[in-house]
Amino acid sequence: MTKKFKILTVIIITLAITPNLLIKIGEKLDPLSINLNSTYQPPSQKHPLGTDYLGRDLLARIIYATGLSLKMSSITLSVSLILSLTLGSIAGIFYNKIPDKIISWISSLLMTTPLILLISATLSTLEPNPEFTYLTIGLFTWTIPARLVRTETIQLKNSTFITAQKALGFPNYLIMIKIIPLTIYPAVINSLFILPELISIEVALSFLGFGPQPPTPSLGKLILTGTLEANIAWWQAIFPITALVFLITSIYFLSKKLSQLQI
Amino acid sequence: MIKNIIYSISLIIGMFTLSFILFNLIPTNPARIILGPSAPEEAVKKLQKELNLDKPLHSQYITELINFLKLKPGKSIILNKPTINETINKLKNSSQLIILSLLIALIISYTLNLIAFYVPKLKPIINLTKLGVILPTFVSSITIAVLLTLTLPELSLRYQPQNISTLILPALILSFYPTALLTHILNNKINEITQSQYFISTLALGFSKNYLFHKILLKSTLVSLISTWTNLLSVAFFSTITIEIIFSIPGIGPLLLQSITQKDFPMLKTILIINAFFFILVNTLTEIIYHKIDPRIK
Numbered sequence: 001m002t003k004k005f006k007i008l009t010v011i012i013i014t015l016a017i018t019p020n021l022l023i024k025i026g027e028k029l030d031p032l033s034i035n036l037n038s039t040y041q042p043p044s045q046k047h048p049l050g051t052d053y054l055g056r057d058l059l060a061r062i063i064y065a066t067g068l069s070l071k072m073s074s075i076t077l078s079v080s081l082i083l084s085l086t087l088g089s090i091a092g093i094f095y096n097k098i099p100d101k102i103i104s105w106i107s108s109l110l111m112t113t114p115l116i117l118l119i120s121a122t123l124s125t126l127e128p129n130p131e132f133t134y135l136t137i138g139l140f141t142w143t144i145p146a147r148l149v150r151t152e153t154i155q156l157k158n159s160t161f162i163t164a165q166k167a168l169g170f171p172n173y174l175i176m177i178k179i180i181p182l183t184i185y186p187a188v189i190n191s192l193f194i195l196p197e198l199i200s201i202e203v204a205l206s207f208l209g210f211g212p213q214p215p216t217p218s219l220g221k222l223i224l225t226g227t228l229e230a231n232i233a234w235w236q237a238i239f240p241i242t243a244l245v246f247l248i249t250s251i252y253f254l255s256k257k258l259s260q261l262q263i
Numbered sequence: 264m265i266k267n268i269i270y271s272i273s274l275i276i277g278m279f280t281l282s283f284i285l286f287n288l289i290p291t292n293p294a295r296i297i298l299g300p301s302a303p304e305e306a307v308k309k310l311q312k313e314l315n316l317d318k319p320l321h322s323q324y325i326t327e328l329i330n331f332l333k334l335k336p337g338k339s340i341i342l343n344k345p346t347i348n349e350t351i352n353k354l355k356n357s358s359q360l361i362i363l364s365l366l367i368a369l370i371i372s373y374t375l376n377l378i379a380f381y382v383p384k385l386k387p388i389i390n391l392t393k394l395g396v397i398l399p400t401f402v403s404s405i406t407i408a409v410l411l412t413l414t415l416p417e418l419s420l421r422y423q424p425q426n427i428s429t430l431i432l433p434a435l436i437l438s439f440y441p442t443a444l445l446t447h448i449l450n451n452k453i454n455e456i457t458q459s460q461y462f463i464s465t466l467a468l469g470f471s472k473n474y475l476f477h478k479i480l481l482k483s484t485l486v487s488l489i490s491t492w493t494n495l496l497s498v499a500f501f502s503t504i505t506i507e508i509i510f511s512i513p514g515i516g517p518l519l520l521q522s523i524t525q526k527d528f529p530m531l532k533t534i535l536i537i538n539a540f541f542f543i544l545v546n547t548l549t550e551i552i553y554h555k556i557d558p559r560i561k
Binding site for chain 2: 111196199204
C-alpha cells in the first residue's frame with residue numbers, strides 16, 4: 001500500500017509540475033514577440049528550430065504549446081478520473097441493479113458515438129473558456145476507466161473482508177468508502193494509458209478552432225499551419241509533429257513500465 | 264434479438280435527448296450566439312421564433328422529435344438547405360473513406376499473419392507493427408500525412424470527386440493504426456490457439472497448413488476480429504475528420520468545421536444524431552452477426 005501511495009504521489013507531482021515547467025521555459029524563450037525581419041528562417045544558431053511567418057521562434061512556441069496541451073490534458077484526466085471513480089464504484093456496488101444499468105446505458109451511449117463529435121458539438125454551444133473545455137472533455141471520457149473501476153469493485157465485493165463487513169451489517173455507502181481507495185491505483189495507472197488519447201483530442205480540438213486562441217500557440221494550430229505551409233517551410237511541419245509523437249510515446253512507455261511493476 | 268433492437272432504439276432516443284439538452288437547455292441563448300452580441304433585440308426574437316425557442320420546453324421536445332421521425336429536422340441556417348440531405352451526403356463520403364481504409368487494414372493484417380504463419384522466421388515483422396499501436400490514430404495519420412507532403416510534394420494530394428483513386432492515399436494513411444491493431448489482435452489470438460491442446464492434436468493428425476490457418480485459426484478469431492473492426496469504425500472517425508480537412512475531401516470533417524465556425528446549430532444537431540444513428544445501427548448489426556457466428560455468446 002505504501003509503495004502504491006508513493007508511486008501515485010510521484011505521478012501526480014510529475015503531471016502537475018512538468019507542464020508548468022515547460023510553459024515557464026517557453027515563456028523565457030519568448031514565443032510571442034514578432035520580428036518581421038526574420039520571417040520563415042530555417043533552423044540556425046539563433047533560432048534552433050527556425051521561425052514562422054511572423055518571425056516568431058518555433059522552439060519557444062513548441063515548448064510552450066506542449067506544456068499547455070499537457071496541462072490541459074492532465075486537468076481533463078483528473079476530471080474524468082474523479083467521475084469514473086464515483087460512477088464506476090456505484091455501478092460495481094449495485095451490480096446488475098438499476099443504478100448499474102443506468103450507468104452502463106449512459107456509457108454505451110457515449111461509446112457508440114465518436115467522441116470528437118460530441119465534444120466539439122458541446123463546446124460550440126458554450127462560450128470559449130478553458131474551464132468549459134476541461135469539464136466537457138472530462139464529462140465524455142470517463143467511460144473507459146469507469147469500466148475498470150466497476151469490474152475491480154465487483155471483484156473486491158466478493159472478497160472475504162467485504163463479506164465480513166456485510167455480515168456485520170455495514171450499509172452500502174460505508175462499504176463503498178472502503179472499496180474506492182483500493183480502486184484508485186489501478187484506475188490511475190489505466191487512465192495514464194488514455195492520456196495520449198486525451199492529448200490527441202485536445203490537439204484535434206485546437207485543429208477545429210477550439211482551445212487556446214491566437215496568439216497563444218497550441219500544438220494543433222502549429223501542426224495545421226505547418227502542414228498547410230509545408231512546401232514553404234519544412235521545419236514548421238516536422239518539428240511540432242515530432243514534439244507530439246515524442247510526448248505521446250514517452251507517456252506510453254512510462255505508463256507501460258508503471259503497469260508492469262509488481263507490487 | 265428483439266431486446267437488442269429495443270436497446271438500440273433507446274440509445275438513439277437518448278442521443279436525441281442529449282442533443283436536445285445541449286442545444287436547447289443550456290442557459291445561453293442560441294439565437295443570440297448565432298447573430299452575435301451586437302444584433303438588435305428584434306432580430307434575436309424573430310430567429311427565436313423561427314427556431315421554435317419561444318415555446319415551452321416539453322412542446323419543443325415533442326415537435327422536434329416528431330420532425331426527426333418524419334426525417335425533416337429543419338433547414339441549415341448558413342446553407343439554407345435541409346440539414347438531413349447534406350449530412351447524409353457527407354456521411355456517405357466519410358463512411359466510404361473509413362470503410363475503404365478498414366478493408367485495407369483487414370487485408371494487410373491478414374496477409375502479414377498468413378506470412379508469419381507459413382514462414383515463422385518472419386515473425387519479427389509483426390512485432391514491428393506493434394509499434395503502430397502506441398500512437399493514437401489521430402497522431403499517426405497526421406504524422407504520415409505531414410511526412411508525405413514533405414517527401415513527395417509533387418504528389419497530388421487533393422481529392423477529385425470524379426477520380427475515386429484519389430481516395431486511396433488518404434485511406435492508406437488512415438489505415439495505419441487499424442492495421443497495427445488488427446495485426447496485433449489477430450497475432451495474439453493465433454499465438455494463444457497454437458499452444459492449445461486441440462490445435463496440437465490437429466497438427467499431429469497431419470492437416471495442411473492452409474487448412475489449419477483458414478479453418479481453425481481464422482474461424483476462432485472471427486468474433487474478436489469483427490468486434491475490433493466495428494470498434495475501429497468509431498475510432499477511425501476521429502482521424503478521418505482531420506484527414507478530410509487536410510485533403511479537402513467533402514466529408515463530415517469540413518462540414519463539422521464549417522458548422523462550428525459559423526454556429527450552425529440545426530446542422531450540428533443533425534450531424535450528431537445522424538452519426539449516432541449510423542454507429543448504433545452498425546453496432547446492433549454486428550451483435551446480430553455474432554449470434555449467427557457463435558451462438559454461445561450472450
